[in-house]
Every structure is written in C-alpha cells, then in structure tokens.
Amino acid sequence: MISVIAPIYNEGPGVDRFVERLGEVLGAASLDYELVLVDDGSADDSWSRISRQALVDPRVRGLRLSRNFGKEAALLAGLDHAAGDAVVIIDSDLQHPPSAIPAMVRRWQDGAQVVEAVKRNRTGQRLGNRLGSRLFNRTFTRFTGVDLVDATDFRLLGRPAVDALRRMPEHSSFFRGTSSWIGFTRATVEIDIDHREGGASRWTVRGLCRLAVNGLTSFTSAPLHMVTLAGFGFAVFAVVLGIQTLVRWMSGGSVAGFTTVILLLLVTGTFVLIGLGVIGEYLARIHEEVRGRPRYLLQERAESTVPERWVVE
Numbered sequence: 001m002i003s004v005i006a007p008i009y010n011e012g013p014g015v016d017r018f019v020e021r022l023g024e025v026l027g028a029a030s031l032d033y034e035l036v037l038v039d040d041g042s043a044d045d046s047w048s049r050i051s052r053q054a055l056v057d058p059r060v061r062g063l064r065l066s067r068n069f070g071k072e073a074a075l076l077a078g079l080d081h082a083a084g085d086a087v088v089i090i091d092s093d094l095q096h097p098p099s100a101i102p103a104m105v106r107r108w109q110d111g112a113q114v115v116e117a118v119k120r121n122r123t124g125q126r127l128g129n130r131l132g133s134r135l136f137n138r139t140f141t142r143f144t145g146v147d148l149v150d151a152t153d154f155r156l157l158g159r160p161a162v163d164a165l166r167r168m169p170e171h172s173s174f175f176r177g178t179s180s181w182i183g184f185t186r187a188t189v190e191i192d193i194d195h196r197e198g199g200a201s202r203w204t205v206r207g208l209c210r211l212a213v214n215g216l217t218s219f220t221s222a223p224l225h226m227v228t229l230a231g232f233g234f235a236v237f238a239v240v241l242g243i244q245t246l247v248r249w250m251s252g253g254s255v256a257g258f259t260t261v262i263l264l265l266l267v268t269g270t271f272v273l274i275g276l277g278v279i280g281e282y283l284a285r286i287h288e289e290v291r292g293r294p295r296y297l298l299q300e301r302a303e304s305t306v307p308e309r310w311v312v313e
C-alpha cells in the first residue's frame, strides 16, 4: 500500500480539488493507497474540508496540528502516522503533478528506496523564487556534498527510508537534505512544476531565509571554518600592516595613517560581528536540541476507520 502525505496550510477549496485530482490519478493506476492530509494549523476552513473528506472516503485520513508548526513538522507528523509500504510526499497546491506518482511507484517496485522528482522546467515559479532557490541549492550542494540541484520536496520513500528518517532526532530538520543524507538506492523522475492553483505561496521571505539557514547549519560547519580562516587571513594582514607602520614610525614618517585606521576599524568590526553571528546560529541550534521539545503537537484526527497501529499507540 502507498501512503500519500500532503501538508496543508490555508488551502481552502484547494483541499477538495487536490483530493479529487489525486483520487483520479491513483484510481486510474489502480493503486492501493491512503491519503494523509496534515493540517498545519490553518486559520481558514481547511480542517472542516479535510474532516469531511475523511468521513466520506475511508482512504482519506486527517491530522490536525495544534498550531502552525511549519511544513517540515507537518511532514514529520505525516510520516509518523503513515502506514504504507511506501510514502509519497507531495504539496497540496497541485504544483507537484500527482500524475507523476504512478511513475515513481514503478521505480520503487523496480527496487529504488528513494525516488525524487526533479524539475524539468520552473515556469510555474516566480523569477525571484527561482533565482533564490537555485542560488541556495548550488551553495548547499557545494558546501555539503549533498546534491540538491533541481531537487524538490516531491518524493517517494520506501518503508526503510521512512523509518530511517523518523529516527533522526534533530529538531530544525531540513527534509530535503536529510532524505538525501540517509542514502539508499535512489532514482529520479522528471516533472514540470505547475502554476499554483488558487492562493499565493504560503512561504514568507523570512520563512524561506530561516529554512535556508537551518538547512545549511544542520548540514555543515563550513561557515564556522570560514570565520576561522578569515580570522587567520586578517592576522597576516595585521602583521604586515603593523610592520609597515613601525618602519614608517622609525624612519620618522608622518601621522598620515588616519584612513588606514578607519578602514581597519570598519573591516575588523565587520568580521567580528559576522563571526559572532555565525557562532550564534550554531549556539541557537544547540539550544533548540537541548530543550528537546516535541516537533509538533496533534490536536485532532479525522478518519472513518482507525488503523490498528494507532489504537496500539
């Protein structure tokens, strides 16, 4: 059986459209599936739509987080409650074409444990997003060796891969990165990113920056090393400049060093601040982990048939 997990945040009528579309595609491919809809603390009528869908269709199951925990946490909640032999993770705004799922399932049946959908075109994305995500993916790939170029969150995971992901303890997880990190036999399927059906992107610029910083800091200490390196570079620079100043002074040179002083102050000041900032980022992460709070809290479930493993819980 295949579990399809979709995070939902204020999608409104998009929920019904998504469930219908998915039913069509998976029905046509005669796949045995369950659909786990995770309401990430929506403020609109998304939850009532989800619970209605769950009532009329035993294959649809709803989870409601107690507030907006973010897409990553919603996905984790979905993974924890999915019963399938394979799990497909897909956006609920129909930007990820459900029609690619049968192809992904075939790859899985051929032995792949992780099937990633990679972007063939990005016409459905705004230029700013496109450039931003490309820049980020390139940087990430370079620093961490985990290849993210053209990657999406749309992917299929076999049961062993799902269990491996669920065993990862970190809080500020970066799903795209961790699901690469775990390894396993991989395959890819090409998709076209569609335009969003209804509503605008749920991400704010701030949210995206947070995700980028989380992703980088959870995968590499390169920024820390870079600060140390810059520190050494400046030490060398300072020694050279110091010697030069001394020589000038001994040969009776002038006090005309005003510009140098200002420049040095500015440059060192900047680097000290950047360094502190980078250290702060890692410290914040350690703080997060040490607190050990749960990644998400469930408020409600909606399903017409309760699977056995939920009852055991």
Ligand code: UDP
Pocket: 006, 007, 008, 009, 010, 011, 040, 068, 069, 070, 071, 074, 090, 091, 092, 093, 095, 196, 200, 201, 202, 203
């Ligand atoms: N989403 C979520 N919680 C959030 C933000 C987004 O569950 O805090 C869901 C959203 O409903 C959608 C998916 O994550 O199904 C992708 O969001 P969006 O389409 O806004 O992102 P984009 O396509 O712009 O990357």
Ligand code: MG
Pocket: 091, 093, 095, 196, 201
């Ligand atoms: Mg989208």
